Every structure is written in structure tokens, then in C-alpha cells.
Amino acid sequence: MRISFNWRRFSLYAAIIILCLIWILPLLTVAFASFKTEAEIKTTSPLSPPSSLFTGNYLESLTEGSPPIGTAFKNTLIITVPAVAGSIFLGALAAYPLSRLRFRGSVYIYMLLIFGMMFPYQLVMVPLYQTASALGLYQSIVGNYTAVILAHIVFGVPFCAFILRNFFRGIPRSLQDAAMIDGCSHFSFFWKVLLPLALPALAVLALLQFTGIYNDMLWALVLMPRVETYPIATTLASLSTTSGTSYGILTAAGFLAVIPTLLLFVFLQKYFLKGLAAVGQ
Amino acid sequence: MVSLTEKKTAYLFLVLPLVCVGFILFTIGYLVVSSFTSGGTFVGFQNFTRLFTDDPYFWPALWHNIFWMIWAVVVPIGIGLVFAILLSRNIRGERIFKGVVYFPALLAGATIGVIWNWFYLPEDYGVLNSILGKLGLSSLANPNKLWINVPSSPVPFLWLVTIPILMISIGLMVLSFRPKISKFSFVGICVGLGAVFPLVLHFTGMVSTSLISILLASSWAGSAISMVMFLAGMQSIPRSQLEAAKMDGASEAQTLRHVILPALKPIFIILIILSAISSMKAFDIVYTLAGAEGGAGHHAADVLALYTYRELKVGDYGYASTIGLVGILVTMIPVIIYLMWIRRREAEE
Numbered sequence: 001m002r003i004s005f006n007w008r009r010f011s012l013y014a015a016i017i018i019l020c021l022i023w024i025l026p027l028l029t030v031a032f033a034s035f036k037t038e039a040e041i042k043t044t045s046p047l048s049p050p051s052s053l054f055t056g057n058y059l060e061s062l063t064e065g066s067p068p069i070g071t072a073f074k075n076t077l078i079i080t081v082p083a084v085a086g087s088i089f090l091g092a093l094a095a096y097p098l099s100r101l102r103f104r105g106s107v108y109i110y111m112l113l114i115f116g117m118m119f120p121y122q123l124v125m126v127p128l129y130q131t132a133s134a135l136g137l138y139q140s141i142v143g144n145y146t147a148v149i150l151a152h153i154v155f156g157v158p159f160c161a162f163i164l165r166n167f168f169r170g171i172p173r174s175l176q177d178a179a180m181i182d183g184c185s186h187f188s189f190f191w192k193v194l195l196p197l198a199l200p201a202l203a204v205l206a207l208l209q210f211t212g213i214y215n216d217m218l219w220a221l222v223l224m225p226r227v228e229t230y231p232i233a234t235t236l237a238s239l240s241t242t243s244g245t246s247y248g249i250l251t252a253a254g255f256l257a258v259i260p261t262l263l264l265f266v267f268l269q270k271y272f273l274k275g276l277a278a279v280g281q
Numbered sequence: 282m283v284s285l286t287e288k289k290t291a292y293l294f295l296v297l298p299l300v301c302v303g304f305i306l307f308t309i310g311y312l313v314v315s316s317f318t319s320g321g322t323f324v325g326f327q328n329f330t331r332l333f334t335d336d337p338y339f340w341p342a343l344w345h346n347i348f349w350m351i352w353a354v355v356v357p358i359g360i361g362l363v364f365a366i367l368l369s370r371n372i373r374g375e376r377i378f379k380g381v382v383y384f385p386a387l388l389a390g391a392t393i394g395v396i397w398n399w400f401y402l403p404e405d406y407g408v409l410n411s412i413l414g415k416l417g418l419s420s421l422a423n424p425n426k427l428w429i430n431v432p433s434s435p436v437p438f439l440w441l442v443t444i445p446i447l448m449i450s451i452g453l454m455v456l457s458f459r460p461k462i463s464k465f466s467f468v469g470i471c472v473g474l475g476a477v478f479p480l481v482l483h484f485t486g487m488v489s490t491s492l493i494s495i496l497l498a499s500s501w502a503g504s505a506i507s508m509v510m511f512l513a514g515m516q517s518i519p520r521s522q523l524e525a526a527k528m529d530g531a532s533e534a535q536t537l538r539h540v541i542l543p544a545l546k547p548i549f550i551i552l553i554i555l556s557a558i559s560s561m562k563a564f565d566i567v568y569t570l571a572g573a574e575g576g577a578g579h580h581a582a583d584v585l586a587l588y589t590y591r592e593l594k595v596g597d598y599g600y601a602s603t604i605g606l607v608g609i610l611v612t613m614i615p616v617i618i619y620l621m622w623i624r625r626r627e628a629e630e
């Protein structure tokens with residue numbers, strides 16, 4: 001019986017493999033193109049793998065473009081690190097009382113946070129643009145970065161608070177009672193007990209926030225008058241909308257932008273999936 | 282006394298986060314005030330009258346957002362569920378397959394734009410044209426144009442892909458919400474919403490090749506979220522229920538229909554709400570694929586966020602605020618439904 005060919009199983013695998021091939025095709029062909037010379041792109045089918053690993057596109061995309069991809073990576077880092085840290089810290093501050101303390105209006109504050117999480121921030125670019133202008137943030141390069149970082153923090157806090165609230169609620173109440181009897185204040189309990197306990201959740205959240213902020217192009221587009229401070233996503237968008245960019249360079253830049261995410265994903269896939277499942281709770 | 286300090290601590294913790302949320306509320310207030318101004322002076326309802334009665338871009342952009350919403354609550358959710366059903370059966374290499382489907386969800390809108398731009402290029406440069414050419418199906422496509430820039434009704438190939446996906450997605454959703462539906466009305470709903478509705482849109486020219494191409498690209502990235510959530514939902518179905526179905530001699534299809542799909546209904550609901558909200562946020566993909574004009578100058582895939590951005594860039598802040606405000610009001614419908622749902626759930630706990 002075991003030797004007999006299982007058609008059901010076979011067709012299941014066939015369906016999965018075909019669908020996954022379709023799914024990976026767009027990414028794969030971009031990777032192919034990025035390793036082809038300009039002449040090869042024009043003459044060969046986009047489905048054929050490159051004849052040799054031509055790295056010229058990558059080298060060129062690192063230095064060409066405004067700003068060059070290398071600079072854009074640096075800008076991304078300058079924006080992402082404080083924005084991720086800030087939004088998670090403020091989110092944790094909000095999550096603590098919402099999950100642990102009893103006070104009037106907690107349900108409403110929680111709903112307000114969910115409202116902030118769902119809020120289509122793409123539609124309020126005018127107030128942000130004008131607030132940053134009123135604060136004089138367009139005058140200097142530091143101001144430019146600050147504007148984008150603050151925008152990410154403001155719109156990131158509700159999401160972080162939501163995720164962390166759900167996590168904090170899973171930590172046993174008895175732990176807190178014990179700490180309180182030992183004379184621990186709320187703040188020291190939060191700082192010395194709860195946050196270290198929540199490290200795995202914080203790491204998952206940091207991963208989600210990092211990819212979110214890394215991927216954002218809107219705030220830089222709206223809040224940064226200077227092209228030289230653009231992060232990677234915005235640079236890529238402007239490369240893509242500029243006519244005359246060579247496809248080799250464009251695909252190489254696109255693939256370079258994917259690499260950090262790809263590396264994180266390959267090593268931390270489990271945590272990404274866990275984090276995503278938490279969003280839907 | 283204890284409760285008093287607890288209360289004080291709570292508010293102390295909440296000060297900074299509430300400043301952030303307060304700022305979000307401030308932006309809405311600002312938008313309301315600003316939408317009654319033009320160049321800094323109060324103009325009453327002038328912006329609104331212009332928007333509703335005398336603006337060639339507003340209604341198409343709003344319609345594209347609404348069509349985006351319809352699409353987003355059907356297509357990515359359906360594709361995600363199909364992947365979840367396939368991958369939930371003890372597949373070898375499950376991790377790799379999941380990774381392949383999930384990875385696009387992590388990419389930036391701008392990156393997705395670059396990738397799919399390459400996919401939709403004209404002639405033989407484009408991946409899609411090249412594949413269709415090899416299969417001898419060029420006549421179904423638009424081989425000489427960049428797909429994203431075609432303002433006319435969708436080329437047959439796009440419907441050939443979309444209609445089956447629509448029918449399967451709608452079918453699964455209907456079964457999940459109404460497990461006892463009769464065969465006749467089931468087929469009716471699937472064909473009506475999945476095939477007749479798109480064809481009506483096609484012949485009235487209400488959607489374009491440009492818009493559907495962009496929506497397919499966005500679903501490529503968006504389906505993973507529903508896949509992961511459906512997989513999590515399937516895992517939480519009690520094993521005993523599945524085994525009982527097996528004991529009763531139910532086939533896999535019957536188990537799917539009578540046990541699994543009804544159990545997934547709450548996940549459907551939350552995904553539908555979240556997708557509806559996220560469809561109003563559409564900006565990055567459209568901007569990167571179709572440019573700031575949303576479809577090479579003819580606005581075939583224009584959306585409200587993009588239109589706001591254009592008005593912002595030309596410095597018409599009052600009018601940009603008006604567009605943004607209308608968009609927010611539309612988004613409020615699914616947001617309020619979601620908040621009511623959350624509140625009921627909190628009350629139950």
C-alpha cells in the first residue's frame with residue numbers, strides 16, 4: 001500500500017509549488033536583471049538568468065542617484081534607530097497602566113490608542129507638513145531628521161502600546177503583588193521587572209517597527225525638503241519615477257534595498273510570524 | 282489610598298503617549314479648520330463645493346479608493362486563505378513555502394513598485410509580456426505598453442487572473458459566514474459578484490488596466506498577512522472536532538466546509554475591517570508605480586492620498602486638507618465598526 005502513488009498528495013505539492021513559483025517570480029526576475037549588463041537586458045529574455053554575475057549595476061547604484069544608495073542607507077539608520085526605540089519606549093509606558101492598573105477612562109484611552117493605530121496618517125500630511133514648518137524643522141539637516149523621526153514616533157506609539165498591552169496582560173499578577181509587597185514602586189517594577197521579562201516581545205516588536213519604518217517613504221517625501229537626507233525607500237521611489245534611470249541600476253538598487261530585510265527574515269522568520277499573529281489578536 | 286496612587290501613577294505613565302495621540306487628534310482638528318481656508322483666509326464651504334462639483338480628479342480618485350477597498354476585502358484575503366488551506370496539511374518544507382509567500386509582505390511599497398514595474402514593462406523587456414509571448418497569449422495582453430500606464434479597461438489577461446480569484450475568495454467567504462447556504466444561491470453569489478460585477482465594471486470602463494495591475498502588485502504583498510492569521514486560526518480549532526469529523530467519514534472538502542471555514546469567521550471579520558481601513562492608506566505603491574499623477578498623467582489609478590500629496594506640493598494647503606478630510610471621513614466607517622467590536626470584546630472580558 002505504501003508504495004502506491006498518492007495522487008492527492010502529489011497534486012497538493014504540485015499546487016503549492018506552482019503557486020510559490022508564481023509568487024517568487026517577480027523577485028527572482030528583478031534579481032536576474034540586476035546582474036545583467038545594459039546590453040544583456042535589452043537582448044535577452046527577462047526570464048533567463050544572467051550569463052555571468054555582472055556587479056557593475058550594484059557598484060554604480062551605490063554611488064549614483066540622489067542621494068546615492070550608500071548615503072540613503074546611512075540616512076535610514078539615522079531615522080530608524082531613534083524612531084524604533086522612541087516608539088517602543090512610549091508604547092511600553094502606555095501599555096503598563098492599560099494592562100496593570102485600574103483607573104477611570106482606561107477603556108477609552110485604549111480605544112483612543114486603537115483609533116491612532118488604525119488612523120490613515122497618509123491623509124494628514126498637510127498638518128504635519130505645516131507643523132514641522134512652524135517648528136522651523138526645515139531649516140537644518142538635523143531638523144529634517146527630527147521631523148521624520150517624530151512623525152514615526154507619533155504614529156508608531158499606538159501600535160506598540162497595543163501589542164505590548166496584550167503581552168503585559170499575560171504576565172502573572174502575583175509577580176507584581178510580590179514585588180509591591182517588597183516595596184517596589186510602580187516605576188521600578190516596570191523598569192526592572194516587567195521590561196526585562198518582556199524582552200522577547202520587545203524584540204519582536206522592534207523587528208516589526210524596524211521593517212515598518214525602514215519601508216516608509218511618505219514622511220521623508222513630505223517632511224524632507226532636502227534630497228540628501230532621503231532614506232532608502234524614498235530614494236528608491238524617486239529613482240523609479242525619474243525617467244531615464246537605467247533598468248540595471250534600478251533593479252540593483254531595488255534588490256540592495258531588499259537585502260537587510262531579507263537577512264533579518266532568513267534568520268528571524270519565526271519571530272516575524274509570531275509578531276504578525278499578535279497583531280490580529 | 283492605594284487606589285489613589287495607582288490612579289496617579291497610571292496618568293503619569295500615560296502623559297507622553299497621550300501627547301502623541303493628542304497630536305493625532307490635533308491633526309484632525311487642524312484638517313477641519315484648514316479645509317475651510319484657502320491661502321490662509323477663511324473661505325467657507327468653497328473648497329467643498331469645488332471638490333464635489335467642479336473637480337475632474339476627486340470623484341475618480343475616491344472611486345479608485347473604494348474599488349481598492351472592495352478588492353482588498355476579497356482578493357488578498359482569499360489568496361491568503363487558499364495558501365493557508367494548502368499549507369496546513371503537514372507539508373514537508375512548510376517553512377520555506379511560508380517564507381516565500383510571507384516575504385513580500387515585508388517589502389517597502391517603493392520596492393514593490395520597482396519590482397512590479399519590471400514585471401509590467403512593455404514589449405519583451407517585461408516579465409509578464411515575455412511569459413505571455415512564450416505561451417502564445419500576447420493577444421490577451423497589451424504587449425506594447427507599460428501596463429501601469431494603460432487607462433483603458435483591463436486587458437483580458439488581468440480578468441482571466443482576477444475573476445477566478447474573486448470567485449474562489451467570495452465562495453470561501455460565503456461558506457464561512459453562511460455554512461448552510463443552498464447550492465443555487467451559492468453559485469449565484471459567486472458568479473454574480475465574482476464574474477458579472479467585474480464584467481460590468483469592464484464594459485462601463487470604470488476600472489483600468491493601470492488600476493488592476495497595481496492592485497495585483499499590492500495583493501502580492503498583502504496576501505501573506507491573511508495567510509498567517511488564517512493559519513493561526515486553523516491551529517486553534519480543537520483537534521477533537523477535526524477528529525470527530527474524520528470518524529464520521531467526512532471527506533477533506535466536507536471537513537473544510539463544515540468545520541474549518543465556520544471556525545474562521547472571526548478572522549474573516551477582523552481581516553475585512555483591517556483591509557478596508559488599509560485600502561484608504563494606499564499611497565506608496567501607486568506613487569512608485571504610476572508616479573505622482575497616478576497613471577502617467579491620465580490619473581487612471583489616482584487615489585485620495587496621492588491627490589492630497591499633489592495639492593500639498595503645489596502649495597494649495599486648504600484644498601489638500603479638504604481632500605484629506607473627506608478621505609478620513611470615509612475611513613471612519615470601518616474604523617468605527619472596529620472600535621465597536623473591540624469595545625464589545627473588552628466588555629465581555
